[in-house]
Amino acid sequence: MKVLKFGGTSVGSAENIRRVIDILSRKRAAGQEIAVVFSAMGGVTNQLIESGHRAAGGDESYLSLVSGVEEKHFAVVRTLIEVKAQSSVFAGIRSLFNELEDLLRGVFLIRELSPRTLDLVMSFGERLSTRLLYECIRLGGPVATDRPPDGHPARNRADAVYCDARELIKTDANFGTARVDFERTNRNIRDYFRENRGLVLITGFIASTDQGETTTLGRGGSDYTGSIFGAALGAEEIEIWTDVDGIMTADPRKVPDAFTLPTLSYVEAMEMSHFGAKVIHPPSLQPAFSTGIPIRILNSFDPSFGGTLISQRGQRNGFSITGISSIESIALVNVQGSGMVGVAGVSARLFTVLATHRISVILISQASSEHSICFAIDPKYADEVKRLVEGEFEAEIGARKIDQVLIEGDLSILAIVGENMKKTAGIAGKLFTSLGKNGINVVATAQGSSELNISVVINQSDLSKALRAVHEAFFLSNVRTLNLFIVGTGLIGGTLLRQIHAQRQYLQSEKAIRINVVGLANSRKMQFNPAGFGLTSWKEDLMASEQKTSLPGFLERMKANNLPNSVFVDCTSSQEVPHHYQAILDASISIVTPNKIANSSGYPEYLRLRKAALRHGVKFLYETNVGAGLPVINTLQGLINSGDTFLKIEAILSGTLSFIFNTFQRGKRFVDVVRLAKEKGYTEPDPRDDLSGTDVARKILILAREVGLPLELSDVQVQQILPDNCLKANTIADFFDELEKSDAVFDRMLVEAEAQGKVLRFIASLEDGKAVVQLHAVDQQHPFFFLSGSDNIISFTTERYRERPLVVKGPGAGAEVTATGVFADLISISTYFA
Numbered sequence: 001m002k003v004l005k006f007g008g009t010s011v012g013s014a015e016n017i018r019r020v021i022d023i024l025s026r027k028r029a030a031g032q033e034i035a036v037v038f039s040a041m042g043g044v045t046n047q048l049i050e051s052g053h054r055a056a057g058g059d060e061s062y063l064s065l066v067s068g069v070e071e072k073h074f075a076v077v078r079t080l081i082e083v084k085a086q087s088s089v090f091a092g093i094r095s096l097f098n099e100l101e102d103l104l105r106g107v108f109l110i111r112e113l114s115p116r117t118l119d120l121v122m123s124f125g126e127r128l129s130t131r132l133l134y135e136c137i138r139l140g141g142p143v144a145t146d147r148p149p150d151g152h153p154a155r156n157r158a159d160a161v162y163c164d165a166r167e168l169i170k171t172d173a174n175f176g177t178a179r180v181d182f183e184r185t186n187r188n189i190r191d192y193f194r195e196n197r198g199l200v201l202i203t204g205f206i207a208s209t210d211q212g213e214t215t216t217l218g219r220g221g222s223d224y225t226g227s228i229f230g231a232a233l234g235a236e237e238i239e240i241w242t243d244v245d246g247i248m249t250a251d252p253r254k255v256p257d258a259f260t261l262p263t264l265s266y267v268e269a270m271e272m273s274h275f276g277a278k279v280i281h282p283p284s285l286q287p288a289f290s291t292g293i294p295i296r297i298l299n300s301f302d303p304s305f306g307g308t309l310i311s312q313r314g315q316r317n318g319f320s321i322t323g324i325s326s327i328e329s330i331a332l333v334n335v336q337g338s339g340m341v342g343v344a345g346v347s348a349r350l351f352t353v354l355a356t357h358r359i360s361v362i363l364i365s366q367a368s369s370e371h372s373i374c375f376a377i378d379p380k381y382a383d384e385v386k387r388l389v390e391g392e393f394e395a396e397i398g399a400r401k402i403d404q405v406l407i408e409g410d411l412s413i414l415a416i417v418g419e420n421m422k423k424t425a426g427i428a429g430k431l432f433t434s435l436g437k438n439g440i441n442v443v444a445t446a447q448g449s450s451e452l453n454i455s456v457v458i459n460q461s462d463l464s465k466a467l468r469a470v471h472e473a474f475f476l477s478n479v480r481t482l483n484l485f486i487v488g489t490g491l492i493g494g495t496l497l498r499q500i501h502a503q504r505q506y507l508q509s510e511k512a513i514r515i516n517v518v519g520l521a522n523s524r525k526m527q528f529n530p531a532g533f534g535l536t537s538w539k540e541d542l543m544a545s546e547q548k549t550s551l552p553g554f555l556e557r558m559k560a561n562n563l564p565n566s567v568f569v570d571c572t573s574s575q576e577v578p579h580h581y582q583a584i585l586d587a588s589i590s591i592v593t594p595n596k597i598a599n600s601s602g603y604p605e606y607l608r609l610r611k612a613a614l615r616h617g618v619k620f621l622y623e624t625n626v627g628a629g630l631p632v633i634n635t636l637q638g639l640i641n642s643g644d645t646f647l648k649i650e651a652i653l654s655g656t657l658s659f660i661f662n663t664f665q666r667g668k669r670f671v672d673v674v675r676l677a678k679e680k681g682y683t684e685p686d687p688r689d690d691l692s693g694t695d696v697a698r699k700i701l702i703l704a705r706e707v708g709l710p711l712e713l714s715d716v717q718v719q720q721i722l723p724d725n726c727l728k729a730n731t732i733a734d735f736f737d738e739l740e741k742s743d744a745v746f747d748r749m750l751v752e753a754e755a756q757g758k759v760l761r762f763i764a765s766l767e768d769g770k771a772v773v774q775l776h777a778v779d780q781q782h783p784f785f786f787l788s789g790s791d792n793i794i795s796f797t798t799e800r801y802r803e804r805p806l807v808v809k810g811p812g813a814g815a816e817v818t819a820t821g822v823f824a825d826l827i828s829i830s831t832y833f834a
Helices: 014-029 044-056 062-080 083-110 115-139 182-195 221-233 266-274 282-291 346-356 379-392 394-398 427-436 460-475 491-510 538-544 551-561 577-586 603-616 632-641 655-663 670-679 694-706 732-741 743-755 815-832
Strands: 002-006 034-038 160-163 199-203 206-208 214-216 237-242 263-265 295-299 308-311 323-336 363-366 372-377 406-417 442-447 453-459 480-487 513-521 526-528 566-570 590-592 646-652 759-767 770-778 791-798 806-811
Touching: 002 014, 002 221, 014 034, 014 062, 014 115, 034 115, 034 221, 044 062, 044 083, 044 115, 062 083, 062 115, 083 115, 115 160, 115 199, 115 206, 115 214, 182 221, 199 221, 221 237, 221 282, 263 266, 266 282, 266 308, 266 323, 266 406, 323 379, 323 460, 346 372, 346 379, 363 442, 372 379, 379 394, 379 406, 406 460, 427 442, 427 453, 427 460, 453 460, 480 491, 480 551, 480 815, 491 513, 491 815, 513 538, 513 551, 513 815, 526 538, 526 551, 551 566, 551 577, 566 577, 566 815, 577 590, 577 603, 590 815, 632 646, 632 694, 632 791, 632 806, 646 694, 655 670, 655 759, 655 791, 670 732, 670 743, 694 759, 694 770, 732 743, 743 759, 743 770
Parallel strands: 002 034, 002 237, 034 199, 160 199, 237 295, 263 308, 480 513, 480 566, 566 590
Antiparallel strands: 206 214, 295 308, 323 372, 323 406, 363 372, 406 453, 442 453, 513 526, 646 759, 646 791, 759 770, 791 806
16 A cells, blocks of 8 residues: 655645545556545644734734634635535534634633643644545545445445544654654554555644643654554555655755756655755654655646655666755854863763753764864754853863854755765865855865765855755756856847857757856846846846846845856946956956956056956956957967967057058048048047047057056057147047148158058057057068958067967957957856856
8 A cells, every 4th residue: 555645735725635636536546555644734734823822922813813724624615515515514624613712712811822732723734634635535526436346335445534643643742743652553553444444534743642632743744644654554655745846956946957856765865854855854754764665755736747756775866966955044053172172071061961952953063173063053042052052161161271152143054965975086076166166155064974965054145056056066067057147238248148149059059058147237227037038038128127227236136146157247338347346256256348447447456356356266357358359368378378478569459440541541531531430330439539549558558467567557658640639629520620631641651651662550569568559650571561451460479489470360349259259258167167
């Protein structure tokens, strides 16, 4: 036979009860012999507890709570039972509520709710739900319709039988968490089932003492009931029906990629449940463990799904760990002092005083020096534990042999669990690497010699981030996920989003890289989607947002999301955004940007950003600061990292100025060429911003700093090629008028260059520690002579490339190539998180 247990959600409504009856019907139709344990309807136990406390407090609103519980049960009767049969069912259920109301009235009058009385109050939840299921099956359910021919109604295998577990499960009088007398209980259960061979419907959670006093079995009590019955009857299997698909690799509310574990061993299930897996509770497994009965976790909302089978030996799942569990809120107690070193009995005294006061210790970690012991407890005991421990070691604290007890709150425990961890190298390394790369600090750690579990204590605010990062490292190691927060959705940002959308499927299937765009902001609105935006509709989503853009607000929300592998992408030319880079890096979030402001501002700031990225183990990438999508900075850094020495850098670093001087030839006026560049969109709205050479100066400054020179922007010498009258023009139209008047100046420079067989090029150079930006005339021997269009070109002369410089050439401007460079930086970051 099999013992089935249905949880509160599974029997929480008429529709859900229909599903339960259908599951039972299918099993009976398949010839399975079953006994069924029921929890109270979802939420009812808490309402009963609250009604008891309200009554004890003299609050008559307990009556409205009871009425609400009654209506919940009556609603099921009205839905599932034919009208002509309802009156008798209402009467039976009403009699239970009369009993409950009399009990609570007594509590109200004496203003006292003892543990014994509370157990009796709570028992009504399971008694009511099981009675309700019994009536639904007896009067309306298909389970009881298939009568075999042997014919005795009382002994018929298809008949539903209501079983009050208090008559069978005997316990001590430890109300709230009563201990079972297994010898008597097992005998009672076997005797009962010899006499009752129908469909036995059993009240979960409740039991009784020898004196007939109602007791409860504590947390997970209905699972415990199922386990007790299954063990006593030697069941083939115990099925626990819940509202989830089994035990997951991690909490699916915090880890969207979590999936169901098909099998677990008993010890793995114990470890997972101890550290927060809510589907099962350790004591509920013990009777099944001791008799070797498998337990299967199933979903009553998806009964066809196979769920999780817990047995003596779990099957290997192909992963190095079985699952990740967590406890969201713990307090860490630290006892330390020089007087503990080499002194026997300190640990015994410490944990004895805790055990005496029934305080459970969740995790223990002790330094090998014996100088300190730290242990984790439920935060609600923190003050009591501090008082007890300081009382126990009062003499040592007074003599300064032991320090004052320190308690740290707002912490969580994350544990990785699995029998595959035994004698497998690298598990701990992978765990700590995944945490470290995401800036998650480990406060304490513990591992048993069994190698079944490695536990770490971390800040509670980092728990979701840690769970996702660790889950990805162990279960999705072939997939690297980046969570992007993009500021600036204009030309470059919009192009980047289009490129990501076009390449997303390829990256995931061929390169195992998954890119989620989680946050977006333009100058007007911002929007967040932790699951990731659909990149076909991001514009509409952003426009529909009711959140006005606030850069501090955007950054705070990004930090609050605390997602692993987060990357901030600055696609603006804003002066303000780079001021926040330091705080972003300090939050262990990587940065990718084409914005040159940060790297060309003060040299101390330049250094601070690099040190911050290094200190927090994140990346600050800016390949597109110089040369758009050209591999300029990566090439330069590669040469430096490999030990090469730079002698000279020459470069044309402005696509605008490259186009202007490549196009400026005999027969063309300079003013017309500048006008053409503006019409093509190559220049800034005011072309003087390009012709001033400031942008080029910023770029050569960045290259200078990359090779190790501590230069400031004021150190870069920039030749002013525009006459003063052009610079002083009030409007852009006036500027073009003045430029036309100065045409002879530029014609003269062109004629002089051509007379020598040369061409004009606006070149930035770095040599002998000096950065210079000026207009040069170069001949055919120079690599810049044959440049065309708006291309950039950079020439690196180094010790290794002394005779023939290393040249990088190609488009150095435009949204497509710049977005491509940003995209390439993002791909390189994904390899860092691998």
